[in-house]
Amino acid sequence: MTRHGKNCTAGAVYTYHEKKKDTAASGYGTQNIRLSRDAVKDFDCCCLSLQPCHDPVVTPDGYLYEREAILEYILHQKKEIARQMKAYEKQRGARREEQKELQRAAAQDQVRGFLEKEAAIVSRPLNPFMPKAATLPITGDQEYLPLVWSLGGGFLKCILQLLPPTDGEQPGPSVGPLGKDKDKALPSFWIPSLTPEAKATKLEKPSRTVTCPMSGKPLRMSDLTSVHFTQLDDSVDRVGLITRSERYVCAVTRDSLSNATPCAVLRPSGAVVTLECVEKLIRKDMVDPVNGDTLTERDIIVLQRGGTGFAGSGVKLQAEMSRPVMQA
Incomplete structure (x- = not known):
């Protein structure tokens, strides 16, 4: 059988060269x-700069580096670890404050529920000629009068200290002008981290160990050996x-x-x-x-x-x- 050319298409066999050429051209x-x-x-040559070393040092695993390049890499990695640790501590503090707010809100809900139940208890006889207590307007401290009669003023004072101070009627979250903080929280459809479906990523605690860029093992400045x-x-x-x-x-x-x-x-x-x-x-x-x-x-x-x-x-x-x- 005669030898076929590289671009010959008359053969009945799909050759290895034709397969490799078609694979490279197809993109798959x-x-x-x-x-x-x-x-x-x-x-x-240095494993970082890929240039012949002027002042070479070697790691215990045998990787050669320029002294200036590897020391600069170690300092950069330490700064990056410090930045990641600062971001982790900031997120950790925010989550801790969020947990405290949730616990404080749960405690206030329990106190409000207790006060509502105790306010419904009537310890004095009702006057049949007066309208029902539910229809009377309650203003000021009249809402907690039955509780004062049943529990005493000292215990009520301790409970009322847990409630947030109220200065008139507070508007709901949908009432009032749009605040500056809400403007910053608006969704963005062209930034992946600000889309409505995006969730806050939980940062893991970064490792404080500096690693070798080639082997990935822990590396210290004292481990470097000068090469002559x-x-x-x-x-x-x-x-x-x-x-x-x-x-x-x-x-x-x-x-x-x-x-x-x-x-x-x-x-x-x-x-x-x-x-x-x-x-x-x-x-x-x-x-x-x-x-x-x-x-x-x-x-x-x-x-x-x-x-x-x-x-x-x-x-x-x-x-x-x-x-x-x-x-x-």
Whole structure:
């Protein structure tokens, strides 16, 4: 069978290439793409700025950052946590005041119901020649006279203190001019949080822990370790290092470092060595070859590196974008 062209439509088989091309053109289905070398961060670049580090530091998980960038991120996250905590405390105080108002209103309703029931009790004989008490106009303190006779003035004074003061007849919520607070509460159909169907969101208590932007684990300034790369050529300045593909070497074996070379950072000295050097030389004595300090397993930090763009590099470099799927 002869080889078909990419745009050939005479074949009886719907090929894989035609399927991928039609999927990309239709706008439906999940798209997968293998990242190339140009989309991969170098091992000596900051995880935040994606630029070669001038003063690099490493976290206990092996993520490399520029010192200025990671300290600025930590301070920004602390300010954001303080802002969220302030908003949470404000909402919590508003809910507490709302609960107090509801309890106060419930207590007043109970007192009013008690007074209405006690006012209906008559402790003196009725005059058959006088109209009923319900038809007599009640003004001033005459409404509570039967209660005074039955309970005494001292107990009534305590109950009346619970009632709000009344200065004449108060208008209802629908009477009177429109207030300023009601103007602010008008619904808005173009802002999602102000629509009539929108409900007040309940803020959760924010965590006070500052986390690493890459690993998501708790991070403190004291956890950062300074990193000292060994340059391939000491005479080259920093600008010249950026243009070179091979910039640094192992501090012990002088092997060139790249994304294809697994590296580790020794915590006492901050020197960068290859993992091969760690396994063959350093783990035998557990002594830092740069300054002679004793090492532990915690002092050997494996440096996180990017991929090389090759399929067999051991790093998954595949980007995936989910899109709607046509249902049959």
